[in-house]
Amino acid sequence: MATKRINPADVAMKQVELAQKYLDLDHGIFEKLRHTERDIIVHFPVKMDDGIVRVFTGYRIQHNDTRGPFKGGIRYHPDVNLDEVRALAMWMTWKSAVVNIPFGGAKGGVTCNPKQLSMGELERITRRFTWEISSFIGPEMDIPAPDVYTNPQVMAWIMDTYSMRKGYAVPGVVTGKPIELGGSVGRFEATAKGVFVTAVEATKHLNLPIESSKVAIQGAGNVGGVAARFFERAGARVVAISDSKGGLYNPKGLSIDKALKCKNRYSCFIEEEIGEAEIITNEELLQIDCDILVPCALESQITEENAPKVKCKLVVEGANGPTTPEADDILFDAGIFIVPDILANAGGVTVSYFEWVQNLQELLWSEEEVSTRLTNIMSRSFLEVLRISQERKVHMRIAALILGIGRVAEAARLRGIFP
Numbered sequence: 469m470a471t472k473r474i475n476p477a478d479v480a481m482k483q484v485e486l487a488q489k490y491l492d493l494d495h496g497i498f499e500k501l502r503h504t505e506r507d508i509i510v511h512f513p514v515k516m517d518d519g520i521v522r523v524f525t526g527y528r529i530q531h532n533d534t535r536g537p538f539k540g541g542i543r544y545h546p547d548v549n550l551d552e553v554r555a556l557a558m559w560m561t562w563k564s565a566v567v568n569i570p571f572g573g574a575k576g577g578v579t580c581n582p583k584q585l586s587m588g589e590l591e592r593i594t595r596r597f598t599w600e601i602s603s604f605i606g607p608e609m610d611i612p613a614p615d616v617y618t619n620p621q622v623m624a625w626i627m628d629t630y631s632m633r634k635g636y637a638v639p640g641v642v643t644g645k646p647i648e649l650g651g652s653v654g655r656f657e658a659t660a661k662g663v664f665v666t667a668v669e670a671t672k673h674l675n676l677p678i679e680s681s682k683v684a685i686q687g688a689g690n691v692g693g694v695a696a697r698f699f700e701r702a703g704a705r706v707v708a709i710s711d712s713k714g715g716l717y718n719p720k721g722l723s724i725d726k727a728l729k730c731k732n733r734y735s736c737f738i739e740e741e742i743g744e745a746e747i748i749t750n751e752e753l754l755q756i757d758c759d760i761l762v763p764c765a766l767e768s769q770i771t772e773e774n775a776p777k778v779k780c781k782l783v784v785e786g787a788n789g790p791t792t793p794e795a796d797d798i799l800f801d802a803g804i805f806i807v808p809d810i811l812a813n814a815g816g817v818t819v820s821y822f823e824w825v826q827n828l829q830e831l832l833w834s835e836e837e838v839s840t841r842l843t844n845i846m847s848r849s850f851l852e853v854l855r856i857s858q859e860r861k862v863h864m865r866i867a868a869l870i871l872g873i874g875r876v877a878e879a880a881r882l883r884g885i886f887p
């Protein structure tokens with residue numbers, strides 16, 4: 469999408485350096501937080517359906533575990549690389565701290581194209597990758613979860629492979645599992661629900677009634693697709709939604725049910741299946757005249773090139789790292805309010821934490837319990853970040869970084885440096 473190649477690790481580093489101006493951390497602690505604790509890179513063979521062996525590269529990057537076990541998703545995508553996973557791991561650390569969950573931050577991924585893999589190949593890749601990193605994960609050490617193009621089935625294979633190695637069932641090794649294997653009710657919807665709750669808090673702050681707002685959503689997966697349903701249910705008009713191939717637009721509002729059914733059936737959006745809607749590109753979606761823009765796909769989508777054309781009042785970042793620092797400044801100057809990723813999409817890690825707690829204690833919480841706790845944490849965190857933003861006169865991203873990095877830094881100071 470962007471013409472200039474943007475490195476997410478540079479973006480993540482720029483953000484920490486920006487936050488340091490306000491935090492003024494001790495040099496040693498700042499240095500520690502700028503670095504990942506452990507980078508695991510594995511190259512592993514997998515037998516494909518045609519009998520040929522292919523070697524895949526996988527990553528598990530553990531950024532920081534000062535406040536608790538490493539935590540973060542696993543992504544399967546052709547563009548997965550060391551710098552991307554490092555950035556995503558760092559954002560996980562700040563995110564867990566923003567919502568005050570006792571986890572650190574990690575991320576993983578395998579460079580592959582799941583759209584070209586059979587279920588059997590996907591399973592063998594997952595199991596072998598899990599085996600390769602299994603000395604470094606576990607309920608007390610590092611707990612993976614789903615991310616782009618991984619899902620509850622992939623988590624089930626991870627749980628099974630790890631359990632086979634241990635010799636007994638270890639449900640707490642991953643979150644986002646199927647309910648039947650110790651997954652939590654409400655985990656599948658959790659990230660989208662968190663996006664929605666923080667969006668509602670932001671609309672209250674901006675005096676922008678959610679019922680009459682026009683919403684454009686980039687990405688129609690676990691985050692974007694489910695978020696679209698939450699917005700529609702609240703009475704908002706979802707005017708656009710997209711996937712990797714492009715999107716749909718109807719200024720009067722789309723039927724999300726029809727759009728998602730079409731995508732499920734044909735793996736893409738088809739105009740004729742939806743009724744009144746026109747096909748648009750992802751670039752066009754970002755420039756649509758709307759009230760709320762919700763990027764829920766990949767990093768570096770809103771850049772200095774297209775940011776001047778963004779026409780919404782509010783951006784709620786369902787995706788990790790969708791806005792570059794240069795674009796941030798442009799949006800801020802244009803008076804566009806941003807709910808940053810490490811706050812907006814923290815509902816996923818929050819309910820992952822609930823899932824892990826239930827697994828460790830062998831408890832089963834009700835849907836209402838999960839939903840109420842999640843809503844409270846997301847609303848409280850939004851208000852905490854907003855307060856910092858008002859007191860320090862900074863925009864919401866800096867405020868969230870001040871809160872998240874500040875909490876991790878204080879924990880690091882208290883623990884001290886070993887030995």
Ligand code: NAD
Binds near residue numbers: 767
């Ligand atoms: P997903 O695989 O369920 O869906 C990804 C969606 O993005 C799909 O609709 C896909 O078609 C679309 N997409 C892929 N490439 C695209 C492109 N170039 N342009 C536009 N759309 C594109 O993944 P997800 O879990 O919904 O994750 C989406 C984002 O949310 C990622 O940034 C992820 O890191 C972040 N996130 C996910 C979770 C979670 O719990 N799943 C939690 C926090 C953050």
